[in-house]
Amino acid sequence: MDFTFTEDQQLLADSVATFLHREVTPERIRASWEGEGSDTRLWQQLVELGLPAMLVPEEHGGLGMNELDFIQIAQECGRVALAEPLVEMAMIATPMLAQLAAGSQPCARVLQQIAAGEARVAIGHPLNPAVADAGIADWLLLASGREVHLVPSDAATLIRQDSVDPSRRLYTPEWDRTAPTYRVAGEEAGAAAWCAALNRGAVLNAALLLGLAQGMVAQSVTYAGDREQFGRPIGANQAVKHHMANCAVQAEFARSPIYRAAYAVAQDPARAHIAASHAKLAAGEAALLAAKNAIQVHGAMGYTWECNLHIWAKRAWALEKNWGDAGFHQERLHAWLLEDTTDIGAEHTFDYPAPEALDSAA
Amino acid sequence: MDLNYTPEQNALREEVRQWLADKVPAQPLQSFDTKEGFEQHRQWEKTLAEGNWGMVTWPVEYGGRGCDLIQWLIFEEEYYRAGAPLRVNQNGIFLLGPTLMEYGTAQQKERFINAMASGEEMWAQGWSEPGAGSDMAAIRSTAIREGEEYVINGQKIWSTRAVFADWVFCIFRTDPASSRHQGLSFIFVPLDAPGVTVRPIAQLDGLPGFAEIFFDDVRVPVANRLGEENQGWRIAMSTAGFERGLMLRSPARFQQTAKRLVELYRQHRDEVLDLSVADAVVKAYMGAQAYALSTYQTASKLMKGGKIGAEASLNKVFWSELDQQMHETALSILGARAELLPHAPAAGAVGNWLDGFLFAQSGPIYAGTNEIQRNIIAERLLGMPR
Numbered sequence: 001m002d003f004t005f006t007e008d009q010q011l012l013a014d015s016v017a018t019f020l021h022r023e024v025t026p027e028r029i030r031a032s033w034e035g036e037g038s039d040t041r042l043w044q045q046l047v048e049l050g051l052p053a054m055l056v057p058e059e060h061g062g063l064g065m066n067e068l069d070f071i072q073i074a075q076e077c078g079r080v081a082l083a084e085p086l087v088e089m090a091m092i093a094t095p096m097l098a099q100l101a102a103g104s105q106p107c108a109r110v111l112q113q114i115a116a117g118e119a120r121v122a123i124g125h126p127l128n129p130a131v132a133d134a135g136i137a138d139w140l141l142l143a144s145g146r147e148v149h150l151v152p153s154d155a156a157t158l159i160r161q162d163s164v165d166p167s168r169r170l171y172t173p174e175w176d177r178t179a180p181t182y183r184v185a186g187e188e189a190g191a192a193a194w195c196a197a198l199n200r201g202a203v204l205n206a207a208l209l210l211g212l213a214q215g216m217v218a219q220s221v222t223y224a225g226d227r228e229q230f231g232r233p234i235g236a237n238q239a240v241k242h243h244m245a246n247c248a249v250q251a252e253f254a255r256s257p258i259y260r261a262a263y264a265v266a267q268d269p270a271r272a273h274i275a276a277s278h279a280k281l282a283a284g285e286a287a288l289l290a291a292k293n294a295i296q297v298h299g300a301m302g303y304t305w306e307c308n309l310h311i312w313a314k315r316a317w318a319l320e321k322n323w324g325d326a327g328f329h330q331e332r333l334h335a336w337l338l339e340d341t342t343d344i345g346a347e348h349t350f351d352y353p354a355p356e357a358l359d360s361a362a
Numbered sequence: 363m364d365l366n367y368t369p370e371q372n373a374l375r376e377e378v379r380q381w382l383a384d385k386v387p388a389q390p391l392q393s394f395d396t397k398e399g400f401e402q403h404r405q406w407e408k409t410l411a412e413g414n415w416g417m418v419t420w421p422v423e424y425g426g427r428g429c430d431l432i433q434w435l436i437f438e439e440e441y442y443r444a445g446a447p448l449r450v451n452q453n454g455i456f457l458l459g460p461t462l463m464e465y466g467t468a469q470q471k472e473r474f475i476n477a478m479a480s481g482e483e484m485w486a487q488g489w490s491e492p493g494a495g496s497d498m499a500a501i502r503s504t505a506i507r508e509g510e511e512y513v514i515n516g517q518k519i520w521s522t523r524a525v526f527a528d529w530v531f532c533i534f535r536t537d538p539a540s541s542r543h544q545g546l547s548f549i550f551v552p553l554d555a556p557g558v559t560v561r562p563i564a565q566l567d568g569l570p571g572f573a574e575i576f577f578d579d580v581r582v583p584v585a586n587r588l589g590e591e592n593q594g595w596r597i598a599m600s601t602a603g604f605e606r607g608l609m610l611r612s613p614a615r616f617q618q619t620a621k622r623l624v625e626l627y628r629q630h631r632d633e634v635l636d637l638s639v640a641d642a643v644v645k646a647y648m649g650a651q652a653y654a655l656s657t658y659q660t661a662s663k664l665m666k667g668g669k670i671g672a673e674a675s676l677n678k679v680f681w682s683e684l685d686q687q688m689h690e691t692a693l694s695i696l697g698a699r700a701e702l703l704p705h706a707p708a709a710g711a712v713g714n715w716l717d718g719f720l721f722a723q724s725g726p727i728y729a730g731t732n733e734i735q736r737n738i739i740a741e742r743l744l745g746m747p748r
Contacts, residue, residue, distance in 0.1 A: 001371060001432050002364045003655070003662040068363060221744045236747040238733070241740030245679075248739050252676045256655035257648075263365055278648050333644045337624050338631070344647055345621045346439035346614035347375070349654045350365045 001350075003259070005072065013072035017079070019049065024080040026308040032083050033166040038136045043084055047117035052090045057098050060108060061115035067091065067200060067269075071262035074204045078211020079218075081311045083167035085122065085133035090114075091204045093123040093141050095269075096148075096197045104184040106150050110139050122153075125197055128322050130161045130170035144177045148185035148193055151175045155182075165314035196269035199276040201323035203261040206276075206283035210254050212316045213283070213290035217247045219309055220297040227299075234297075243293040250289050254282035264352070271352045274336055277329035284326055287316035367436070375436050381413055382444035394450040395569035400484075400526040403450035407481025416479050417455050419609075424463060424471070425479050431661035438612035453523060454478040454485035456609050458531050465548075465589040465597050474550070486524035486553070488532035488575055489598065491517060496734050498533075499542040499595070503577060505534035505549055507584065507591075512536070512549060514557075514580040522728075524573035525562045528553060533594045546594035550586040551577070566720045610729060611681050613654035619688050619718070620650035623695075626713075630695050642691040649684040653677070672742035675735040682725030682732060689719035 005013070023045060032039045046052065054070055056062020074087050094114055101108040113119035122137035124130075126146075134140055140156055142149045151173070158171040175182070185193055221244060224235030234240050261279035264272035291313040295302035302309055320326070336342055341354050367375070391406065392399030410416040411425070418437045420426025429437065449455065455478065462474060477483040494500040503516020514534060524530055530551050537545030553560060557580035562570030589597045627634070627643045656677070660670060692715040693700040700716060702709040726732040740746040 001367050001658070001662070003659040004666060005363060217744065221746055225745075225747055233747045235740075238737065241746050242733075242736045244744055244746065245736035245739040248744060249676050249679050252673075253649070253652040253656055253680055256659045257652050259363070259659070260365065260655050263363055278651060281644075282648060282652060330641065330644050333647065334640055337643060337647055338628060340628070342624075343621070344617065344624060344651070346442055346617035346654070349439075349613075349617070349651065349658070350367075 003256070005068075005259075009069055009072070012069070013076065016049065016051070016073045017076040019045075020076050020080045020082060024082050026081075026311055029081060029083050029167060029311055038169075039084060043120075044117075046084065046086055051086060052094070052117060052120075053115040055090055055094045055098070056111050056115040057101075060098070060101065060111035062094075062111065066266040067095070067203065068259075068262045068266040071204070071207050071259060074207035075211040075214075075258075078208035078213075078315075079215045081167070081212065081215060081315055085120070085136075087204050087208055088123055088132055088201075089120055089137075092197060092201045093121040095200060096123065096141060096193055097121065097150075099193055099196060100148065100185050100189070103189070104150075106181075107184050110150065113138070123197065123201075124173060125201060125323065126194060127198060127324055127328070130172050131158075133169050134158050134171040134173055135160070135169055140173055140175075142173060142175065143190070143194060144183075146187045146190040146194060147183055148190045149175070149177065149182040150184045151182050163314075163318055165311075165318045167311065167315060168318055192270060198324060199261075199269045199272040200265050202276040202280040202329065203258065203265050203272070205319050205323045206254070206258045206261065206279040209280075209283040209287035209316060209319055210251060210258055212312050212319070213247060213251045213254075213287045216287075216290040216294040216309065216312045216316070217244055217251070219312070220244060220294040223301075224297050234299075240297055243297055247286070247290045247293050250282075250286035254279070254286045257282050260350075268352070273332060274353050277324070277332045280324060281326060281329045281333070284320040287320055291316045371432065371436055374433055375440060378415070378437050378440040379444070381415060382440060382446055385409055385413065386444045386446045390445075391447045393567075393569055394448065394523070395525075395565070395567075395571040397526060400450060400523075403447055404481045404484065406447045407449070407451050411480045416481075417459065420455075420459065420479070421463070424459075424475050430665055432658070432665065434609075435612065435614070435658065435661060439614040439617075442612070442614035442618045450523065451478065451481060451484050453487045453527075453531075454483070457487065458485055461597060461600060462588065464600065467585075469585065470588065483529055484523065484527040486521045486527040486530040486573075486575075488518035488521050488524070488530040488551070490520045492519055495520075496731055498598075499546075501533055501535055501546060503532070503534050504538055505536050505547060505582075506538065507536065508581075510584050511581045512584060512587070514549070514551065514577040514582065516577050518575040518577075520563075520572050520728075521575050522572045524553065524560055524575055525570045530575060531588070533598050536591055536594075540592070543595040545592050546598075547591050548588040548594040548597045549582065550588065551580060551582055555580050555582065557581070566723065567717060610678075613650065613657045613681075616650040616681060616684055616688070617654055619685070620646045622713075623688050623692055626692055626695050626715075633697070634695055636694045636697075639691060639694050642687065642694070646684070646688045646691055649680070649687065653681055653684065672738050675730075675738040675743070678729060678735045679726075679732050679739070682722075685718075685722040685725050689715060689722045693719055 053062040054065045058064035070091050077087055097107045097111050101111055119138040121139045122131050122134045123141045126143040137153050140151045140153055142151055156173040156175040158173055161170040163170050224240050225233050227234050258279040261275035264275040294309055301307045391402040394400045394403040417426045418429040419434045422428045491501055505512035505514045532549055533546050534549055535545055536547040557578040559576040561574045563572050565571040623646050696712055699712055741748055
């Protein structure tokens with residue numbers, strides 16, 4: 001039993017964090033809102049760091065790493081509110097392609113392209129109403145019923161769906177669902193692949209949400225230390241401190257469930273339901289509280305477009321509802337808790353749920 | 363990261379489980395806030411000590427097993443799983459014991475540790491005073507040195523278990539000219555010493571769970587002082603660190619409460635009309651599980667040489683409010699029956715939720731109120747201005 005990251009995992013996360021904090025500035029994020037909204041140079045830098053290739057299996061030219069290797073990086077992406085679709089593409093779409101590649105030549109080919117930094121893949125999970133970053137993707141992983149379709153983006157018609165978060169570039173795709181060349185998984189294999197993708201998506205978005213929460217707390221602490229009223233920093237007031245302390249408590253107790261869920265997903269995403277839903281719910285709650293309290297602590301400034309805080313807050317509001325909203329994940333846990341076979345006693349902290357219990361939580 | 367137990371860890375779990383299955387009293391003991399219950403619990407401490415399960419984390423040289431923190435967590439999981447009695451000597455074994463090992467002289471260790479471990483001597487904590495609660499540095503009770511003795515005068519309050527305990531460890535002002543954190547010393551006082559008056563205070567459940575202690579020219583030898591004279595604050599803070607840190611409330615306790623809550627919910631689900639209950643049950647599971655995961659993560663970090671400091675305040679806020687939340691939910695499930703004491707004829711199988719609910723009200727207050735903890739989080743962890 002050892003609940004720590006390896007030295008390699010920590011070093012990688014720290015070096016990526018240093019890069020992200022240096023390069024991903026609010027100014028750069030705002031600049032990406034203009035035009036098509038893609039920071040090509042930043043993506044190129046991420047490719048040079050090898051990040052999109054991390055989860056591509058070695059036989060397809062990638063680094064063969066897993067979700068646990070990436071989870072702290074996802075958290076750092078949230079921390080800086082990275083607008084580039086690294087997490088969805090590299091950590092959710094890519095492993096799904098890898099899962100299907102054994103029976104699908106096109107998937108294997110696209111994995112090669114991802115590893116070489118030549119292609120980007122957007123994913124349209126049936127639970128999410130729109131596909132993020134479809135406009136800059138080369139390939140789209142889409143659901144038709146439970147089938148999985150891998151569609152070249154120029155073969156799809158994309159309808160732009162504006163989000164409250166200008167960094168989120170959402171589209172609904174239309175494509176020829178009958179074209180046999182697009183189908184990379186039928187109903188059965190597709191259902192399993194979408195289920196695994198959902199657990200993976202929930203965990204990785206939980207890490208993003210936790211990072212967003214931490215980013216908002218950090219900005220608010222700085223602001224409350226600088227801003228003076230009645231001759232002293234507003235952060236010296238207990239009411240302001242406690243807003244931030246409450247955020248810190250929520251974030252702290254989302255962290256371990258996220259790492260545990262990343263471990264579970266890396267072991268077997270099809271049995272990670274409970275850990276994934278817990279992580280997503282805890283992180284979603286932490287992020288919503290952080291957004292609310294951060295705006296409050298910033299006062300009127302927090303309600304302006306000029307203040308950078310809304311870059312983080314809007315991402316949190318959006319992501320908390322994607323990859324299964326709170327109701328979806330609560331219902332999963334609730335159904336599982338009602339099963340007679342479910343035992344949440346102290347000796348079961350690291351158990352995986354019994355397979356029969358997963359049906360009720362499916 | 364490897365979230366599997368080793369064969370050795372599994373073997374320890376099996377050993378603890380077997381032993382507890384043989385030894386845990388079939389009938390629950392009476393409350394340790396009654397005279398009889400206290401003696402029953404003292405006897406249980408003795409049984410634990412005889413099986414060498416009393417203080418598993420203590421070093422072998424002091425009669426423990428030298429368990430690491432993961433082994434401790436496994437022990438605690440089995441302990442709560444078995445429904446074993448609460449630890450009446452918690453003040454001694456978790457708070458004073460480790461402090462004594464760190465700061466005590468050879469003679470003090472010899473004199474106190476075994477008797478504490480066997481349950482022969484029970485300890486109360488004497489820190490708070492009427493004018494020194496959250497602001498502990500406002501302590502006014504004095505211990506003035508006269509030759510090889512201290513002469514103690516003053517008053518302590520909210521001293522848990524003091525009504526039936528044998529000893530109390532206190533902080534007194536040994537330098538009368540000092541103020542705040544200076545001039546305080548950490549001193550042991552036998553509760554049967556001449557000049558000591560213990561006045562029980564009834565808690566919400568009507569039982570004398572804590573007490574006021576009056577000191578009227580009480581004389582104790584200088585050898586009863588732990589550590590250097592006037593260094594008591596620093597020593598007390600290290601005790602507070604243990605208390606707020608990992609070991610005051612092990613996650614297993616809350617996981618077992620969450621488990622019972624889920625069972626209660628399954629049983630009464632059809633009668634529950636309160637729409638918030640389903641959400642609250644899910645939250646209870648999440649909270650207990652998160653606290654367990656976080657503790658495993660912290661334990662793993664500490665075992666690799668990491669440190670825990672003000673982070674302990676996050677734990678204190680979290681588990682104390684989780685405990686309230688779980689008991690509030692149980693009472694919501696029980697509805698109007700919730701107010702009935704278990705022996706009331708109409709109570710049916712209400713269990714001990716009401717008792718737990720009352721006790722849960724104290725969680726955000728003892729061991730440093732949650733307001734103080736939130737200040738610590740904001741100032742020391744987040745770096746907000748004082």
